[in-house]
Amino acid sequence: MGPLSFMTFFPILGAVVILFIPKGREDLMRWTAAAATLVPLIIATILLLQYNTSCIGVNDPKSFQFLERAEWIPGYNIFWYVGVDGISFPMVWLTTLLSFICIFASWGINKQVKGYMTMFLLLETGMLGTFIALDFFLFYVFWEIMLLPMYFLIGIWGGPRRIYAAIKFFLYTLAGSVLMLLAMIVLYQNTTDPVTGKHTFDMLTMMNQANQSDWLRHSGFFMGHGIRYVLWMALFIGFAIKVPVFPFHTWLPDAHVEAPTAISVILAGILLKMGTYGMLRFNFAIFPDATYYFANMIAILGVINILYGAFCAMAQTDLKKLVAYSSISHMGYVLLGMSALTPAGINGAVLQMFNHGTITAMLFLLVGVVYDRAHHREINGFGGIGAVVPRYMGMTAFAFFASLGLPGLSGFISEILVFMGSYQTWPLYTVISAFGIIITAAYLLWTIQRVFFGPLNEKYKALPEINGREMFTLVPLAIIIIILGIYPQPILNIISGPLNHLITIVKPGAMIAMNGF
């Protein structure tokens, strides 16, 4: 068993151990869960140190790292086939980090701790498996496995409208993934492994058009692209629901508002990225021609996400809902950057996926901190608490500035890259979405003002300051935000090779240096 498999299944092992801890030993359960998430983090960090940034990956099986391949279901050529490249590895590391942090963010949960921790660890396995899978069937299984724990985590430990939010999340995501299931089966039936001559679920084999059937390559309407466009759409909708892209976004505010803090962090930090990760991995790499054809549409959806999300965020009076809509807005940058098909744009997009994962995690953690104390999240219900909780205000202001793209913090780098890249392809869209930054600044600054400044709300005269455990969950993220804000090169080194290669696949005639841009 290689490091990736071990890392993926270790949380389940922890979950099994937790199941046998008797009632009343809640702290032991929490520490076990912490250990079960710490080990994957350590493994991922060791792998990070060993990571070879010159390996490209994307569609070349030889340059994937930490590869493992074992037969699983021979009748249908399904393999336990896992490995990472520059697109997936930052997400894997982020998953392990946020999972570890979230165990500490869930320390205050006292209702059915055993169930909570078990579900959480199951969720981590699902997330890691999704990012490392190189076999479509395996990917799909992991993708679906995440739904169940998520449903229960929102539904049991969530807020007042948790039942509605949980089922909405489940239904939306399931609707998306069943379309993906059909697309997967069609791809399977039309991909032949050149070595064995059988159909295969191997994603990397699917990416080579020479292995695809004639029917898939050129038949149907739209001058022989029809089938590809339909399949592209099926996959895209499946992923777009997860991102969430504009018309499919309504589950997100509900889910975020009702979910417990740690689950919001995971939802915004990891699960949303799975949508864009899936687009890069499947839509871009398997159907590059269709992606090129639909790039304009992705860009428009990106612009809508940026502006619509920002405007909605501005209108919110619930702090958590505001952060939720700001996530929609920020995922728009990812879409815009991806659709530009320029090195700066796509690198910015993936960097934004990572940065948004850390920044929005901080935001949700901070919302959780104040909610635990005040038991509400009404922005207008506070006022002047900056003087009472200066440390909390400092952390919040830091996270807000990172979110609005203050130079020197990581959000700025990824947004500027996205705009630089997208301006080359979509000047008009870029100019329009630049207004998104202004709106973002407006709602975030306005929120800071309403919550922290002004006359002190007498109710919160004795609001307790942020405690050590909470600082422990926030500081690592803050450090990452600062480091990547000043020196983003380490992560760009990892992602730029594969992403530049991906552009050459998608964009006809693109000649791009393999590293840097």
Place this chain on the structure above:
Amino acid sequence: MNLLSTTDIIGSAGEWVLAFGFVFLLLWDVLAPRGDRSSLAYAASVLFVLAAGVSIVFSPNNVYFAGSFRVDPFAQFLKLFAAIAGVLCIWMSLPRFHNQGEYYLLMTAVVFGMFIIASAHDFIVLIVGLETVSVPSYILAGYYRSDHKSGEAALKYVLYGAVSIGMLLFGFSFLYGITGETNYSALRESLAVNGTGYELVAFVAMVLMVAGFGYKIAAVPFHFWCPDVYEGSPTPMTAFFSVAPKAAGLIALARFLVEAVPGVALVQFHWDILFWWIAVATMTLGNLGALPQTNLKRLLAYSSIAQAGYIFTLFTVNSPDGYSAMSFYLIAYLFMNLGAFAVVEFMERVYGSADISIYRGLGKRDPFLAVILSVFLFSLVGIPPLAGFVGKFLIFNALLQQNQTTLAVIAVLNTVVSLVYYIKIAREMFLADSDESKEVVPSHKGVTAILLTCAVPTFFLGIFFSPVVAWVNVAVSSFFSRI
């Protein structure tokens, strides 16, 4: 002609074992003093397994009784299926019916009927098999003589059953008119030659015949009996009805389509369109019907209609892969559906109701029961890594292979709809604010064994399904190779 040769006896060895076993059990029940009949129930279970084993081991693949009775791995598959379903349902019934010997006798008769259906290679034999399944089922449905719901169930079952068998026979009479044959092989050969020009007649024939098969399968629009019968019957019987006769109906129709008509018939007589609409209606109405249900037996009744709808889609493709998927799905369905019913039966026995409110807060009161019921329900939805997912995957795979894309899309959308009502139960068990006044569920040792027997395959078939898929592939390929 020798009426009963040794080869015929060997070919139908499993049926003989069941028949003699039935007589033996009957004598036992009549002669033994009144009282506990648990040992008779155990004997019946052993008998089922023995009969299935005998028919698998001793009966060589061939046709018997002048070509009217066929033994092949596909028939053996259904026989084993019937035996397992029978054993599980007997097991489930024991706490309720430990004094009623005749109950197990009737079940033995039903299983015997399913054995006949499995091997039927002649229309008359099929009718005999169907009636052998039906008549004891009517009695079993009305087993609670004093309960008017049970009586209503039995009456509905009888009336619908009588009409649909009549329609089946009437429909077949058209085909008989064209060909003059009842034997499947002869029918196929004759229909290939004489069928041309009788497309409309053959279409009408299938419209009528599908009523007969559809009644057993509980396919829309022949499903109206189903929710009432399921609700009124004793729960172990409901569990049995939801699995065994359905499988028998599906496999009987599969056999008829593959063996009794030429391969082109489906398209030539436009039967595929008929099946397409029935499948769509069955899936959709089954799911929509389940949405408002609050009685779990009724809910599972509608769910079983929808599940049959997913399987029914495979008749439109009529391909070996399709029937492999059907067989696999039936195996998965056997375990997940019986598992779900086992929980319902236990809860009904303890609380006297199958209403969903009984399940409120079960996650806290009895986590084991709640979790295992959720496993069955999520498997019925088709969430990986459970058996139901693999079954759905195989069905969609078979549909897309034959370009039934629209049907596949309708089926997956139905899956999403089905989530709403399956998860309603999980919601009640885990998410709803629990009612603390309800006491902890009493111990359930006997049920635990049944539940684990169903849960282990539900998991296992979801993760390592290749051996079973390989097995059903062999069975189906034998079924397609004509003797």
